[in-house]
Amino acid sequence: MINIIKRRFLFLAISIFALLTSIVLLLAAGLNIGMDFSGGSRLTLNFEQAVTIDQLESELASIGYGTAVVQGTSSGDFIIRTEKLAADEKETLKTNLTAAFGQFTEKGFEDIPPETAIGTARVAVIGLVLAAIGIMAYITWAFRVMPKPFRYGICAVLALLHDVLIVLGIFAILGMITHIEVNLMFITGILAVIGYSVNNIVVIFDRIRENVKANPGASFEMIVNNSVTQTFSRSINTSLTTVITVLALILFIGTNIESFAWTLFIGIIVGTLDSLFIAPGLLVVWEKNEWHRFINWLPMFKAKQQ
């Protein structure tokens, strides 16, 4: 087993690089904001004749819905997402589609006015902030027997923030090549991932707590590394079983909860790596007060030290 903690600066450097890449991607490409947060309409249609997504998209563009997004589902339906349709606009749209592609059944319809969507977005943001504060407070409390327990809380939340930002970065890439959206189910997925990743972190921190008690004289760095090593296969195995079930969700339910399922898939993998390579590493960096090493290599700080 490699000594993970010894290489903490390598892993932290990789993570900072990934973090910066994510931020650049988010600024450059942005995200596809779903109708939950921006308002809009979603029609689920089933056509009697064979129709392709391209045909539907070009027909929609020709009647003034150039920004409409069409997706196929695993059960052969098509989901059409547009800006919010008024009742008569929906009627016209359906008449046009019947004229172009023949009979179809409307299997589902969802409609969210932009004003409603703003309220939803606000609730989602509050939820995320509450989760971060709650977890930090809980971990600090759970590790209150340790010296400086708030460090555990803050390191856990930093690792979680890292996880969330990487997932957002990957969604920015996915958003360019697919129609995947950031919607309320994405936020649900993110919160589930937060709950799950912090799980892994807590298990490792719990081991640190136990090992510190059992080896009073040992160096903190060694104890942390042993704790990560001892819980390593457990972390990998539970993540593996959870990823298996998420894959089953993606394969069988697919499009209808794609944002949710992909968030879980990416988030659990990244979260597991964070809990093994980032959170314990940060703890040691803090304990040994090595923060200056993050900026030392910059020329201006180098000059100052000499």
Next chain:
Amino acid sequence: MTKNKSLYIVLSILLVLFLLASFIVFPLDKGLLGNLGVLLGRDLQGGTYLVYQADLSTVEAGTEDEIMKGVANVISNRINPLGVTESSVEIQGKNQIVVEIPGVSLTDAQKTSLGNTALLEFRELATVDGEQKWIPATGTIGGEEFALTSAYFKSNTSVQKDQYGKIYLIFEWDDTGSELSKQITTRLLGKQLAIFENGQPLLTEDGRTIAPTIQAVITDRGQIEGLGLDVAMTLSKQLNAGRLPVSLEVVYEETVTPTLGSDFVKLSLMAGIVGLFLIMLFMCLYYRMPGIVASLALIFYACLTLAIFKLIPVTLTLAGIGGFVLSIGMAVDANVLIFERMKEELQMGRTLGAATEAGFKRAWTAIRDSNLTTLLVCIILFWVGSSTVEGAQVQGFAVTLFIGVCVSMFTAITVSHHLLRLFIGTALAKKVHLFAPYIERKLKVNHD
């Protein structure tokens, strides 16, 4: 011996619990005990969900609650004639009305008619700024001006068809309406009177404006001629159900047909079964004997959780099932924690019995602390779901994951633990490789 005896008692209780849970769970749609079925949300069994926001700006302060109750009442009355068996109309917050009709997806026309103010206005032709326009016809009572509307209809409006197949909407004026009608029809004798709804004139089937010429003074009852049968029927029902005192705006709507829902049920069932099977396979291959124990615990877990879903009952949405499927993956976590711990203990040369007890005892704090954070997140998710109009999915996920995590903690510390204790003292217990494969290949703990 007493230890073994208590072990068998615990295992028998668990077996009874398992059988009971299975009786509750299977078959999924009905259940042998208590005839319970799994409740499905509208995304799975189809249905209509509408959230209206009432415009209370014109309402007198202090009467809002009364008005909202009235609105809910009118909407319920309008749903009844649609022939649906189950529906709920609830007031949410200060000014929202939530309409839920499970299993039925209303047509666009039906949805529009539900939230309609259903107010017919009588209008006369007048010249405004050199243009011919329909303006509200008014009369005066006690020095005050009143517009003539269907607000003064008695609630006995009906539809009649004469021998030539002509359709009539028959209505009767109340006292105020009768007085207004007398004044207006006297004034407009020989002139036209049109009928408007939501600012649009009522039209005949072939699209002409309905604006009959007044032949005689009307005091008590009148009729509107030329409407199509469907339109006339809907209108008469709406008029009788009562007019809405305030205007409503749809702030969220979702309709799902039952067929779309049944596809999801089948697919998510498959997802659950495949996920469960793959995890059991992995656990058996990787952990051998304990893996088999964990697989049994997992089946127990799935049954017990579904039984609880039925008993509470939990309304399962697509995301809710997602939460359940996900929780299967997470449920093995406690087992993995314990087995890894057991492996370490066996590595140090402990016997199976000692390793099992130590494994459970030492893994417990980690299981407790790590699951509590997931529960914390579930509570936040539940709040997010209940604070947003489209949050039913989020709420469903939060509830199933919460129950799942609680049940998984229970099954890990009862089922897995006691089943493993069965092996203690048997010939199998001596074959350490069955309980901790690859043990000799593992390096000792780092001491550098």
